[in-house]
Amino acid sequence: MSPFDHFISSFDEGIKKQDLQKLTLSNYKGPESELKNVYIKLVLIKRELMLSFVYRYKTKDVTKNFNSSDALATILNLTEFKGFRNISLQRTNEILHFQRNKKGDWMERRENVKEETFVNLLHDKQKERKITDLSKPYLQSLNLTDASGKVYKSAQDKWKQINHYIEILSSSLAELPKDKKLNIVDMGAGKGYLTFALYDYLKSSLQQDVLVNGVEFREDLVEFCNQVAKDSAFDDLHFVQGTIENYKPEEKVDVLIALHACDTATDDAIYKGLQDESALIVVAPCCHKQVRRELEKFKAKNELDFMLKYGIFLERHAEMLTDSIRALVLEYYGYETRVMQFISDQHTPKNVMIVGLKKEVNPNKQTQIREKLKSIQEYFGIGYHHLVRLCGLDR
Ligand SMILES: C[S@@+](CC[C@H](N)C(=O)[O-])C[C@H]1O[C@@H](n2cnc3c(N)ncnc32)[C@H](O)[C@@H]1O
Incomplete structure (x- = not known):
């Protein structure tokens, strides 16, 4: 399985098992000069499992919520065309780091998590x-x-x-x-x-x-x-x-x-x-x-x-x-x-x-x-x- 396919399967599994703690997109090389990172986490909104994306710009945060399939499509878009080169996917007992090199190939590194924590599914406002x-x-x-x-x-x-x-x-x-x-x-x-x-x-x-x-x-x-x-x-x-x-x-x-x-x-x-x-x-x-x-x-x-x-x-x-x-x-x-x-x-x-x-x-x-x-x-x-x-x- 290629590193990126592994990312997709681990992302899907993290949603299914509800143990996806945090997903961070960083090292942005795309056209939006003020965009720094995107932080993604699982949330329950009106009892529906969604993914909340916080787009961190230099001077503001913009939050958008997606269902799981739209979320994956958005991540693919942000990484393939919009230029985020690093993805870090944190689940209950591991963090997977994916990095795209200049040739466009993804490399993968795994880190153990020292202390398991539960996923807080409540939306910030709640x-x-x-x-x-x-x-x-x-x-x-x-x-x-x-x-x-x-x-x-x-x-x-x-x-x-x-x-x-x-x-x-x-x-x-x-x-x-x-x-x-x-x-x-x-x-x-x-x-x-x-x-x-x-x-x-x-x-x-x-x-x-x-x-x-x-x-x-x-x-x-x-x-x-x-x-x-x-x-x-x-x-x-x-x-x-x-x-x-x-x-x-x-x-x-x-x-x-x-x-x-x-x-x-x-x-x-x-x-x-x-x-x-x-x-x-x-x-x-x-x-x-x-x-x-x-x-x-x-x-x-x-x-x-x-x-x-x-x-x-x-x-x-x-x-x-x-x-x-x-x-x-x-x-x-x-x-x-x-x-x-x-x-x-x-x-x-x-x-x-x-x-x-x-x-x-x-x-x-x-x-x-x-x-x-x-x-x-x-x-x-x-x-x-x-x-x-x-x-x-x-x-
Ligand atoms: C430490 S308190 C915990 C109360 C509550 N569950 C909480 O976490 O705030 C334990 C309670 O369980 C009750 N208890 C302990 N063993 C029990 C048993 N075998 N059958 C019924 N009640 C029991 C005690 O009387 C006590 O009120």
Whole structure:
């Protein structure tokens, strides 16, 4: 495949997988003396996936939005005839640099990306406006805003987290059917900050027909949240007292969410989603005690054992192993899986989010994953991993 054909296929794939972070056209040699660069990114405009082009001139920016086929035609035009000689295409885990030499041939260079980030699909004008009506009563009941709709200073971090969470989810939710009522379950909903915000966003901003259930162990929180939902006339939002492991949904769960559910409660939540073949599973794991105990118990002898005498590395090791095995299990069941930083570690160290989008199961891949799971568990001395056991993948 020629470098330029590779650019086109990677560009198409980046749109399809929605992991195209940024595309930059530079080194302009064309006739427009003031034109410097063109910056291109994926955006959702009225729920349609588009590409936003910012043409940077010496003294102004001009923005134009295109659908994917017009976008490619425009890029071809800008590079072939209008003289941009460099293209850099950034996706979640790589940057491809293409450079056209004087003879007109394209050369290609690949760069790894150090830290994966999610693609923010919201249009600049929409940023920070996920929850548009700050006067809504639930925001006051949750102590996020005052009576005039101003976010309290002490709630600024929480507010950022809520908005960021909706940004991340909205790109995955955009892939789900819009014409049917979505059954969403939020496991370990706590005081319901994220549950209320998600419901409000889906109902008010996207006019999506949804049923949202928050599952929470603490009775006082469940009572409080149900009262707030009632006061807000959020008729399709309910909170149920009970444990994640014993929760029995009345209908098939389309979207399974579990944010900061402790230790193996995250595994129980993922397992519920897998049993229902939920279209989307989103978890932000919390503590990782179960696998940590296994590591401490078996003390496997391997090339990495010298690290594990330090508590902090043992902790991180347990976290990475627990969550990467969770991601593998999701892949086993045909989920396209992404692992990303959820919130900045300034706000909380519990900031990894695993997002699984249901696709087809691939039996060959399943065989490989089973072998991989077995060898990882043996190598690291993990006698059991809760999710692997629930799924019966260790038999
Ligand atoms: C750290 S809070 C997170 C709340 C919310 N999801 C968020 O991210 O803001 C975890 C909540 O999950 C609940 N929880 C933990 N394990 C649970 C389980 N096994 N079943 C039901 N609720 C659980 C706790 O009571 C707590 O309210």
